[in-house]
Each structure stands twice: as structure tokens, then as C-alpha cells.
Amino acid sequence: MPVGLVHDPIFQEHDPGDFHVESPRRLEVLEQALAAWPGLKMCLSLPPRPATRDEIGRVHTANHIQRIAGTAGRSASLDPDTGTSSQSYEVALLAAGSLIDLCDAALEGHVQHGMALVRPPGHHATPERAMGFCLFNNVAIAASHLLAVRGLERVLVVDWDVHHGNGTEDCFSRDERVLYFSVHQSPMYPGTGPAAMVGSGPGLGYTMNVPMLGGQQDSDYLRVFQDLLDPVARAFAPQFILVSAGFDAHREDPLGGMELRRGGYAGMTKILMDIAQDYCPGRVVLSLEGGYQPAAQARSVLAVLATLQGDTMLAQACLEAARQAEPSAALQRAKAIMAKYWAVFEGL
Numbered sequence: 001m002p003v004g005l006v007h008d009p010i011f012q013e014h015d016p017g018d019f020h021v022e023s024p025r026r027l028e029v030l031e032q033a034l035a036a037w038p039g040l041k042m043c044l045s046l047p048p049r050p051a052t053r054d055e056i057g058r059v060h061t062a063n064h065i066q067r068i069a070g071t072a073g074r075s076a077s078l079d080p081d082t083g084t085s086s087q088s089y090e091v092a093l094l095a096a097g098s099l100i101d102l103c104d105a106a107l108e109g110h111v112q113h114g115m116a117l118v119r120p121p122g123h124h125a126t127p128e129r130a131m132g133f134c135l136f137n138n139v140a141i142a143a144s145h146l147l148a149v150r151g152l153e154r155v156l157v158v159d160w161d162v163h164h165g166n167g168t169e170d171c172f173s174r175d176e177r178v179l180y181f182s183v184h185q186s187p188m189y190p191g192t193g194p195a196a197m198v199g200s201g202p203g204l205g206y207t208m209n210v211p212m213l214g215g216q217q218d219s220d221y222l223r224v225f226q227d228l229l230d231p232v233a234r235a236f237a238p239q240f241i242l243v244s245a246g247f248d249a250h251r252e253d254p255l256g257g258m259e260l261r262r263g264g265y266a267g268m269t270k271i272l273m274d275i276a277q278d279y280c281p282g283r284v285v286l287s288l289e290g291g292y293q294p295a296a297q298a299r300s301v302l303a304v305l306a307t308l309q310g311d312t313m314l315a316q317a318c319l320e321a322a323r324q325a326e327p328s329a330a331l332q333r334a335k336a337i338m339a340k341y342w343a344v345f346e347g348l
């Protein structure tokens with residue numbers, strides 16, 4: 001079964017402005033890398049399609065949708081970081097709609113896993129507003145589709161972008177059907193995501209935040225995935241795994257202060273594939289978020305795609321190294337907090 005892929009030059013048509021780091025160049029470099037990658041012919045590429053108002057409206061308010069729609073055909077500034085060009089509204093609809101189609105394809109067994117290489121990113125967009133380069137929250141919209149239309153009851157959202165996905169957390173912090181897990185640099189934009197934020201009401205314990213100081217390496221991230229995410233995810237028993245896949249924790253990224261290499265991304269992918277294998281085979285779908293060193297991002301994306309295709313050598317080597325590493329203080333703190341909500345940590 002092929003890995004599903006969304007990639008199309010149309011996603012380069014959103015331009016937030018000259019000198020903006022979230023530039024079309026990110027995908028230009030990625031397209032060149034994909035074209036030279038032997039694995040591409042084993043992927044199934046899905047054509048982009050726009051999300052409908054109903055699909056977007058499951059997450060965003062009518063006011064917000066109206067505001068973004070109002071930027072069609074012109075450049076607008078939505079917040080100090082977030083701008084649009086004439087086609088941004090159309091491209092944002094395509095990003096959200098294409099991710100939904102990719103999820104449906106995985107759910108129906110047409111593809112095994114998948115990755116949507118789309119722009120603009122989404123995880124900072126809240127129900128009411130655009131922020132942090134994000135217009136519509138692609139991953140939240142896809143998760144809402146899986147719940148509302150496909151009738152799923154448990155969706156795991158993993159956010160490994162270097163920034164906290166405040167928008168996604170906002171959407172689901174009171175919803176026990178979505179387990180939201182974020183590992184992010186702190187202090188850093190947008191300033192949210194403390195470990196003590198664990199969700200509320202019926203969603204109490206279904207938000208997991210692991211804020212970490214800069215400088216963390218592959219083994220630090222992988223230990224968090226092995227020791228914290230893996231046991232909780234297995235207790236949750238996801239029917240689908242969505243990933244907010246930013247690559248701005250890469251050591252070459254100009255915004256992030258982390259030290260990841262492509263093997264770290266491969267390792268995190270492998271852990272999610274193993275969880276999926278036991279609970280929802282073939283249903284790990286990633287959506288591009290940040291990543292501002294285009295060449296490093298392209299290498300990391302190819303490492304993720306190769307892992308999804310079953311080439312797990314790089315991932316296995318990094319996972320083995322991580323098992324020998326010391327667990328970080330951030331991991332110990334997050335585990336102690338999660339032990340209040342998840343029996344898997346009893347007796348630790």
C-alpha cells in the first residue's frame with residue numbers, strides 16, 4: 001500500500017510578504033528534493049481540493065472565516081506576523097481540504113499513512129483568529145472532520161513543531177475525544193503550553209504539554225516520546241494519529257533553538273507508526289507546520305517519508321541511542337503531572 005502525499009505548486013502561491021521566513025521557498029526546495037528522491041514513485045499523490053465552509057466552520061467562527069475570505073484578491077496584514085497575498089484564502093482552503101482528503105484516504109485504506117506538504121501552516125490559528133503565520137487550523141479541522149463526519153471517538157494529535165500549538169489546544173482542551181500532545185521550546189512564542197495545562201472539564205488529562213529549554217537533542221525528544229507519549233497514547237487507544245509536523249526544532253533552523261537532526265524526526269515517526277500498528281494500522285497522517293531552513297526541512301521530510309515507507313534503519317538507530325540517554329528534567333516533570341490522570345504511571 002502506498003504512502004499518501006499531498007504536494008502541489010499551488011501551495012507556493014500563499015506569500016505572507018517579502019523577507020518573511022514562512023516563504024514559498026520552503027516548498028520550492030522541498031519539491032526539488034522530492035523530485036530527486038527515488039521513493040516518490042512509491043507514494044500516491046492526492047490532488048488538492050478546497051475545504052468547504054462547513055468543514056472550516058467546525059473549528060472556526062463565522063467572523064474569522066469572513067475575515068480571511070475578505071483578504072481574497074489582495075494583501076492584508078492580520079497580525080504583526082501574519083499576512084496574506086491575493087491567493088492566500090484560496091490556498092488556505094486547499095491546505096485544509098487536502099488534509100481532510102488524505103485522512104479519508106488513510107481511513108478507507110487507499111493509502112498507508114500520509115503527509116500533507118501544505119502551506120499556510122495551521123497550529124497557531126485559534127477558532128477566532130489568525131496568528132503566528134497561520135490562517136486556518138488544518139490539523140484541528142481534519143480532527144473535527146474525523147470526529148463529526150467519520151464518527152471516530154479517539155484522535156491523537158501530536159505536535160512536534162518547536163512552538164506550542166496554542167490554536168489546536170484551544171480547540172480541544174475540553175474534549176476527551178482528542179488527546180493533544182505538544183513538545184515545544186519554552187520560553188518561546190506564543191508563550192502558552194505550560195506542563196500544568198492539562199485540559200479542563202471532560203478534557204481534563206487529555207492535553208499533554210512538555211515545555212523544554214532550548215538545546216534539546218534527538219535523544220531528549222525520543223525519550224519524551226518513549227517514556228511519556230507512548231504509554232499514554234496506548235492507554236488512550238487512538239483510532240487515528242494526526243501530526244502537526246513542524247521542522248523548526250532542527251538544529252539548523254533560524255527560529256528554533258533545538259538541536260534535532262533528521263534522525264530525530266524519523267524516530268518520532270517510527271514510534272507513532274508502532275502505536276498505530278497496534279491500534280489503527282496505516283493511520284498516521286502528518287501535516288507540515290513550521291520549518292524555516294528549507295534544505296534541513298527537506299532532508300527531514302524525506303527521512304519521515306522513508307520511515308513511513310518502512311525504511312526504518314535511521315529511526316531504529318536513533319531510538320536505540322535514546323534508550324541509553326538520561327531522561328530530561330522536563331520529561332520527569334511532565335510524567336509526574338500526567339501520573340495524576342493516567343494510571344500507566346502508577347508506582348513510578
Ligand SMILES: [Zn+2]
Binds near residue numbers: 161162163290291
Ligand atoms: Zn513553529
